[in-house]
Amino acid sequence: MHRLFGKLGTLESRFYLIFTLLFFATILTMQIISTRFTINSLRNSTLENNRLLVNELVNQIDTYIESMERISDAVVEDRDAQVFLESSLPESESSKFLQDRFASYIRARDDISSIVLFRQDGKAISGDGTDSSDFSEYRDSPWYQNALKAEGKTVVSTAYVQNLVPGNYSWVVSLSTQILKPRDKSPQGVLLVDLKFNRIKELCESLVIGEKGYDFIIDPMGNYVYHPSLQLIYSNLKHEPIKNLLPLLENEHPLFRVDGRNYLTAHSERTGWYVVSVSFDSDLVTGWPYVQLMNALIGLVLFLIVGMVTNFITKGITRPLRQLQSVMKSVETGEFRTAGNIDATDEIRELAREYDIMVGRIEELIDENILEQELKRKSDLKALQAQINPHFLYNTLDSIIWMGEMKKSDEVVEMTSALSRLFRIGISKGSELIKLRDELEHVRSYLTIQEMRYKNKFRYLIDIPEELMDCTVLKITLQPLVENAIYHGVRNVDYEGLIEIGGYRENEDIFLTVKDNGEGMDKTTMSALVTEDPERQQGTGVRNVHERIRLYFGHEYGLSYESTIGGGTLIRIHIPGNRSMTT
Amino acid sequence: MKYLIFFIGSLAVALMIFLALTFSFEPGKTDELDLEKPIVVVVKATVAGQPMNFWSVVQQGINEAAKEFGVEVNITGPDHERQINRQVNILNTVIEENPPLIILAASDYYLLAESVGVAEEKGIPVITMDSAVNSPYPVSFIATNNVEAGIKAGNEMNRLLSEGGDGAIAIVSHIRETATAIEREAGVRQALEKQIITGTWYCENDQKIAYGNTMEIMKDTSVKGIVALNEIVTLGVAEAIRDSEASNRVKVVGFDSAPQELAFLEEGIIKATVVQRPYNMGYMSVKTAVEYLKGDNIAPLIDTGSVLITAENMFQREYQELLFPVNDE
Numbered sequence: 075m076h077r078l079f080g081k082l083g084t085l086e087s088r089f090y091l092i093f094t095l096l097f098f099a100t101i102l103t104m105q106i107i108s109t110r111f112t113i114n115s116l117r118n119s120t121l122e123n124n125r126l127l128v129n130e131l132v133n134q135i136d137t138y139i140e141s142m143e144r145i146s147d148a149v150v151e152d153r154d155a156q157v158f159l160e161s162s163l164p165e166s167e168s169s170k171f172l173q174d175r176f177a178s179y180i181r182a183r184d185d186i187s188s189i190v191l192f193r194q195d196g197k198a199i200s201g202d203g204t205d206s207s208d209f210s211e212y213r214d215s216p217w218y219q220n221a222l223k224a225e226g227k228t229v230v231s232t233a234y235v236q237n238l239v240p241g242n243y244s245w246v247v248s249l250s251t252q253i254l255k256p257r258d259k260s261p262q263g264v265l266l267v268d269l270k271f272n273r274i275k276e277l278c279e280s281l282v283i284g285e286k287g288y289d290f291i292i293d294p295m296g297n298y299v300y301h302p303s304l305q306l307i308y309s310n311l312k313h314e315p316i317k318n319l320l321p322l323l324e325n326e327h328p329l330f331r332v333d334g335r336n337y338l339t340a341h342s343e344r345t346g347w348y349v350v351s352v353s354f355d356s357d358l359v360t361g362w363p364y365v366q367l368m369n370a371l372i373g374l375v376l377f378l379i380v381g382m383v384t385n386f387i388t389k390g391i392t393r394p395l396r397q398l399q400s401v402m403k404s405v406e407t408g409e410f411r412t413a414g415n416i417d418a419t420d421e422i423r424e425l426a427r428e429y430d431i432m433v434g435r436i437e438e439l440i441d442e443n444i445l446e447q448e449l450k451r452k453s454d455l456k457a458l459q460a461q462i463n464p465h466f467l468y469n470t471l472d473s474i475i476w477m478g479e480m481k482k483s484d485e486v487v488e489m490t491s492a493l494s495r496l497f498r499i500g501i502s503k504g505s506e507l508i509k510l511r512d513e514l515e516h517v518r519s520y521l522t523i524q525e526m527r528y529k530n531k532f533r534y535l536i537d538i539p540e541e542l543m544d545c546t547v548l549k550i551t552l553q554p555l556v557e558n559a560i561y562h563g564v565r566n567v568d569y570e571g572l573i574e575i576g577g578y579r580e581n582e583d584i585f586l587t588v589k590d591n592g593e594g595m596d597k598t599t600m601s602a603l604v605t606e607d608p609e610r611q612q613g614t615g616v617r618n619v620h621e622r623i624r625l626y627f628g629h630e631y632g633l634s635y636e637s638t639i640g641g642g643t644l645i646r647i648h649i650p651g652n653r654s655m656t657t
Numbered sequence: 658m659k660y661l662i663f664f665i666g667s668l669a670v671a672l673m674i675f676l677a678l679t680f681s682f683e684p685g686k687t688d689e690l691d692l693e694k695p696i697v698v699v700v701k702a703t704v705a706g707q708p709m710n711f712w713s714v715v716q717q718g719i720n721e722a723a724k725e726f727g728v729e730v731n732i733t734g735p736d737h738e739r740q741i742n743r744q745v746n747i748l749n750t751v752i753e754e755n756p757p758l759i760i761l762a763a764s765d766y767y768l769l770a771e772s773v774g775v776a777e778e779k780g781i782p783v784i785t786m787d788s789a790v791n792s793p794y795p796v797s798f799i800a801t802n803n804v805e806a807g808i809k810a811g812n813e814m815n816r817l818l819s820e821g822g823d824g825a826i827a828i829v830s831h832i833r834e835t836a837t838a839i840e841r842e843a844g845v846r847q848a849l850e851k852q853i854i855t856g857t858w859y860c861e862n863d864q865k866i867a868y869g870n871t872m873e874i875m876k877d878t879s880v881k882g883i884v885a886l887n888e889i890v891t892l893g894v895a896e897a898i899r900d901s902e903a904s905n906r907v908k909v910v911g912f913d914s915a916p917q918e919l920a921f922l923e924e925g926i927i928k929a930t931v932v933q934r935p936y937n938m939g940y941m942s943v944k945t946a947v948e949y950l951k952g953d954n955i956a957p958l959i960d961t962g963s964v965l966i967t968a969e970n971m972f973q974r975e976y977q978e979l980l981f982p983v984n985d986e
Contacts, residue, residue: 304978305936
């Protein structure tokens with residue numbers, strides 16, 4: 075399951091799968107139910123029609139039998155029949171009349187096979203003139219026995235082969251009536267009217283349902299009166315569920331269903347028969363494949379529509395999510411896009427809003443961070459420039475004291491005022507940048523003090539074009555270099571040292587140089603001036619200058635050195651020109 | 658694109674399920690054969706207008722089965738059983754039409770074998786009915802077990818003779834080379850093993866010849882019984898007995914159940930008749946054909962049975978449809 079969903083990992087496909095399955099199951103279920111319902115109602119309505127048909131068949135049989143009963147009633151009430159039954163003569167005129175009348179009945183109704191009136195003494199009159207001596211032993215026949223039992227009521231037999239006259243066989247249904255004397259109800263004889271069974275068979279065959287349907291007739295005991303394939307039944311090649319049908323016969327509309335066959339029964343009051351109409355489902359619901367196909371098509375169309383709607387809905391849900399996702403992706407590239415007002419449901423809009431707030435907060439934090447960094451850098455700068463060698467101050471103050479003791483008041487004044495100027499410029503209103511003029515003033519004060527301290531040890535030369543004087547430089551950049559030139563350059567040589575401060579413009583940039591003719595440095599000493607090495611105190615001032623310039627102006631700026639042992643040192647300051655006076 | 662495939666895929670699955678549903682959920686499901694051409698039955702004789710004629714009853718059974726199993730069946734054949742060459746021609750024509758199956762009632766055991774061989778070459782299955790053919794090819798043979806029917810006739814003859822004194826017995830047969838005649842005679846002879854049989858007469862299935870044969874047989878006064886092996890022979894023999902008023906002296910056991918035979922039976926001229934079940938034969942042949950075409954296993958030999966009918970049981974309800982035509986006008 076998890077692996078399946080792993081493959082269908084997107085929200086869209088999951089939504090789609092689940093919706094599709096659900097709707098498919100629903101539609102399928104509805105299809106099955108509706109198909110069953112349609113077919114059932116189709117079958118039921120057909121069966122209802124069939125029921126009418128069977129009832130109609132029974133009515134016709136009843137009407138038919140009834141019309142025959144009227145004939146036997148007419149015969150019983152016939153005066154000539156009365157005379158024949160009363161008399162004991164073998165032949166009489168009335169028996170001749172009677173025979174003619176029977177013959178005319180048979181002629182008029184071609185469905186009557188024979189009419190025979192039997193007298194108690196065995197004498198009989200038949201419509202076709204057959205002599206009574208020709209008759210086989212009829213007194214054991216069921217129709218005769220049943221007529222005696224019925225005592226005057228007309229009895230209808232089942233269908234059978236009448237063998238009253240040898241060699242003359244016909245399928246008949248017999249109506250037999252015992253004739254009783256009106257006065258004392260004593261038996262006088264039996265009237266037999268044989269109906270050709272064909273008529274009933276034709277009726278049964280004419281009212282069948284569907285291609286395969288057929289009708290059969292049983293009596294209340296379950297014996298066959300008629301069945302179109304009775305031979306097969308007697309040979310056990312065919313079976314009818316008579317046992318299942320019999321208990322149902324009491325019902326008003328007995329219907330028995332088995333193996334796609336429907337057994338509808340109707341009761342014939344006149345004959346006591348049950349007409350069973352067999353119809354086949356395959357005949358009843360002939361249109362069912364179309365019903366199925368129609369339903370399947372409707373189902374498919376529904377499914378299609380549902381599929382498209384699902385697709386639409388799913389897309390509606392996931393599209394804003396994808397939008398949001400692409401917005402979020404922008405963070406990776408460092409671009410902070412906000413989602414803004416997404417066209418989506420409340421939840422996702424809320425999510426987008428929260429996201430926007432979050433991104434806004436992150437941006438604020440980043441800005442704050444940048445500001446803090448800036449502040450920190452500035453504080454670092456301050457810290458770096460603040461490092462003025464305290465030894466210089468002691469030494470200077472010692473020099474002043476010494477000069478004061480020597481009563482060299484002019485020199486004391488000069489040195490003290492130089493020191494004062496040095497500090498004033500050094501503090502210089504807290505501003506980081508100063509004009510080169512002021513910076514030179516600062517270094518000049520410093521040089522004045524040092525020149526006085528190291529009398530005749532060195533001299534200095536400042537040669538900077540006037541046009542550079544108003545350029546801005548980072549303050550206290552020259553002084554540490556000059557300090558370096560004195561302590562590590564000219565101080566230790568036995569000839570007169572010379573410190574030259576120069577400057578020139580190259581393109582937009584300004585270069586200031588501090589050159590000495592002192593003892594010079596080897597490569598390691600020189601590199602120690604630039605690389606950070608907390609172990610060595612030497613050159614801290616120079617390094618700070620380098621750091622400060624780079625912090626302030628960028629990494630392309632800073633200091634560069636040229637030096638050889640015994641050949642002096644040249645330090646070049648590279649700063650941008652024309653920088654406006656900011657912070 | 659992925660969703661489009663998914664979408665079309667699920668639609669296809671839905672379509673398949675719906676279609677499967679359409680074809681599997683059948684309320685009135687019938688697994689009927691759907692044949693392009695009708696099954697052809699070649700009978701021995703197609704005489705119309707004789708309701709209780711053996712072959713017309715066979716046809717009723719065929720039609721009943723065709724209706725029940727929902728197949729189309731064409732029935733063809735010569736006008737009379739004697740027309741053997743005509744039947745061979747008819748069978749050859751039928752084979753050319755390539756029917757899905759042929760049901761054959763062979764008039765001659767040997768003469769139709771060649772045509773059955775042609776059917777075998779063309780792969781048309783053949784079922785024989787009533788009379789077999791000299792070929793192992795037919796997939797099933799639906800017939801009365803004629804040996805058994807002959808035994809029934811012979812046993813009845815035994816019983817009759819034991820009532821009225823011993824005597825010789827003669828057999829009148831219809832056609833020499835027909836399987837039915839050969840087998841019935843064999844059955845009769847088997848049952849009458851202990852009796853004297855004077856001989857077998859052949860009448861070429863002609864009632865007049867059978868009449869003449871009987872007259873000749875009766876010249877031998879020791880003959881107390883005649884067994885007639887089919888309907889036509891039985892009628893010829895019975896007429897001769899009636900005309901000679903010899904029904905008490907010579908007892909006749911016949912075959913089949915023509916209305917006139919039944920009259921003779923009721924009159925006592927014929928003592929008994931062995932009746933086949935032609936209706937069942939027709940029905941079973943089509944039923945077997947349908948089962949075979951569906952691929953079911955079928956029995957190579959199907960006995961449709963026979964009944965001994967006497968004057969005593971001829972009006973019993975269960976034999977009435979067998980003996981008397983319902984649609985007689």
